[in-house]
Amino acid sequence: MLDIKFIRDNTDKVHRAVNARNDTAPIDEILSLDIQRRQNLRRLEELRRERKRLTKGKDEASRHAGRILRGQIKSLEDCIRGTDEKLNDLLLRVPNIPQDCVPEGKSEDDNITIRSHGRPREFDFTPLPHWELGEKLNIIDFEAGARISGSRFYVLKGAGATLQRALIDFMLDLHTRENGYIETYLPIMVRREALVGSSNLPKFADNLYRDVEEDFWFIPTAEVALTNIHRDQILPPGSLPLYYVAHTPCFRREKMSAGKDVRGIKRGHQFEKVEMYKFTTPETSNAELEKMVNDAEEVCRRLEIPYRVKELCTADISFASTRTYDIEMWAPGCNEWLEVSSCSNCGDFQARRANIRYRNQPDSKAEYVHTLNGSGLALPRVLISVIENYQCADGTIEIPPILESYIGAGFIS
RNA sequence: GGAGGGAUCGCAUAGUGGUCUAGUGCGGGCGCCUGCUAAGCGCUUACGCCGAGAAAUCGGCGUCGAGGGUUCGAAUCCCUCUCCCUCCGCCA
Numbered sequence: 051m052l053d054i055k056f057i058r059d060n061t062d063k064v065h066r067a068v069n070a071r072n073d074t075a076p077i078d079e080i081l082s083l084d085i086q087r088r089q090n091l092r093r094l095e096e097l098r099r100e101r102k103r104l105t106k107g108k109d110e111a112s113r114h115a116g117r118i119l120r121g122q123i124k125s126l127e128d129c130i131r132g133t134d135e136k137l138n139d140l141l142l143r144v145p146n147i148p149q150d151c152v153p154e155g156k157s158e159d160d161n162i163t164i165r166s167h168g169r170p171r172e173f174d175f176t177p178l179p180h181w182e183l184g185e186k187l188n189i190i191d192f193e194a195g196a197r198i199s200g201s202r203f204y205v206l207k208g209a210g211a212t213l214q215r216a217l218i219d220f221m222l223d224l225h226t227r228e229n230g231y232i233e234t235y236l237p238i239m240v241r242r243e244a245l246v247g248s249s250n251l252p253k254f255a256d257n258l259y260r261d262v263e264e265d266f267w268f269i270p271t272a273e274v275a276l277t278n279i280h281r282d283q284i285l286p287p288g289s290l291p292l293y294y295v296a297h298t299p300c301f302r303r304e305k306m307s308a309g310k311d312v313r314g315i316k317r318g319h320q321f322e323k324v325e326m327y328k329f330t331t332p333e334t335s336n337a338e339l340e341k342m343v344n345d346a347e348e349v350c351r352r353l354e355i356p357y358r359v360k361e362l363c364t365a366d367i368s369f370a371s372t373r374t375y376d377i378e379m380w381a382p383g384c385n386e387w388l389e390v391s392s393c394s395n396c397g398d399f400q401a402r403r404a405n406i407r408y409r410n411q412p413d414s415k416a417e418y419v420h421t422l423n424g425s426g427l428a429l430p431r432v433l434i435s436v437i438e439n440y441q442c443a444d445g446t447i448e449i450p451p452i453l454e455s456y457i458g459a460g461f462i463s
Numbered sequence: 464g465g466a467g468g469g470a471u472c473g474c475a476u477a478g479u480g481g482u483c484u485a486g487u488g489c490g491g492g493c494g495c496c497u498g499c500u501a502a503g504c505g506c507u508u509a510c511g512c513c514g515a516g517a518a519a520u521c522g523g524c525g526u527c528g529a530g531g532g533u534u535c536g537a538a539u540c541c542c543u544c545u546c547c548c549u550c551c552g553c554c555a
Contacts, residue, residue, distance in 0.1 A: 088512095088513065088514095091512080091513055091524085092513065092514075092523095092524095094513095094524080095512095095513065095514090095523060095524045095525085096523085096524090098523090098524060098525085099523065099524070101535080101536080102524095102536090104535065104536085105481075105535065105536045106481085106536095107535090110535095112535065113535040113536090114535080115535080116534090116535030116536075117534095117535060119535085120534085120535075120536095241545095412491080412492095413491085413492075416510090
């Protein structure tokens with residue numbers, strides 16, 4: 051969330067940012083509500099001051115005057131509560147300001163490829179898409195998924211399930227042992243406030259699953275739970291940066307993407323992801339973003355799969371982000387680059403929502419931390435890439451060398 | 464699921480309608496004293512918002528888990544919710 055004071059003092063900048071994102075947040079309405087709120091607040095404070103004074107005198111005249119004041123104070127409080135609620139709801143729907151270095155753009159077509167690694171493999175046969183390979187090898191069962199849960203669900207069997215587990219283990223080992231992240235096991239059902247903190251609510255409610263009876267919500271990404279690890283805390287001097295990594299299932303309704311990517315395992319309602327998350331000081335967050343992207347890229351490099359890194363333009367960075375890099379892995383069977391990671395610096399946007407601060411010195415003022423999140427990586431798409439890149443002419447799949455020790459075999463057949 | 468107990472200024476505690484402008488101890492900070500250390504003495508010790516100011520700062524309002532209510536007046540009384548603890552039941 052943006053500070054209302056910031057919107058007040060930088061109205062033009064906020065307008066430009068909202069436009070650059072193709073967003074429609076009602077900044078002018080917010081500003082007029084803010085003026086209204088402050089006017090009423092001043093009046094209310096005067097009335098309360100008067101009440102305080104009257105309370106000292108216990109005679110009947112004071113009581114009578116107090117009774118009148120009580121009514122005025124109450125109705126003014128109700129009025130302010132109303133504008134506060136409206137204002138707060140609108141503020142929660144204003145997107146973050148992109149950094150000045152983020153390229154201007156109108157759509158994802160304006161994202162910029164900033165580097166790539168590896169070359170797509172040359173095949174001397176026509177590479178098959180993973181859904182065909184998966185069914186032939188009996189390691190992905192779409193029918194069973196549909197039987198159990200309907201469309202956009204699948205079952206991984208045998209070596210398919212083992213391969214996914216090996217990938218998860220490999221990624222967690224890399225991030226914890228070499229990249230310095232703390233492994234976490236997280237709740238995947240969370241309370242509403244957690245999703246407000248991570249900025250999935252109120253704006254993106256229609257992409258979430260929830261249990262109505264208990265008001266538990268299923269996380270669309272581990273980022274939600276990780277953001278809230280330090281909710282309402284002031285982190286002591288010297289504790290930053292903090293690196294966390296988690297493997298969790300993720301749940302998304304994909305209402306907005308109805309009819310898109312319906313084949314294969316690219317876009318399901320439930321999928322596994324390894325997520326990296328950092329809490330940093332404002333001074334270091336951009337440098338930490340570069341490191342985080344590199345940590346994600348390292349997964350691709352060790353799997354020896356071609357990938358490219360894109361810097362997202364203003365229209366395509368996510369709601370909470372000030373700056374985002376996507377990593378796309380090559381998938382020769384479906385013949386496309388698959389988004390396997392998105393790494394974002396959210397600045398103090400989530401920290402303000404979740405009230406996460408730190409102190410630089412024991413006696414210095416508490417400041418909001420910066421938060422960063424990045425997939426490291428999203429499993430189904432990596433699975434697709436591995437299967438399609440490592441397929442052989444006879445329909446078997448080679449195991450990437452880095453995973454052999456995790457799987458105990460060199461082939462899936 | 465049932466029965467109880469609890470949440471107060473960093474920590475520990477006091478506070479059952481006005482004297483709470485929330486006390487005390489510990490811890491922290493500043494200073495004094497003491498030939499070292501320890502002890503002692505004095506002062507100090509939160510956050511948010513609104514307003515004024517170039518700023519240091521000043522004034523006001525709010526905050527005793529959260530939100531409502533009763534009252535001229537609420538940390539204190541009532542209601543709802545959240546979290547923590549104890550016991551019983553059930554369960555991987």
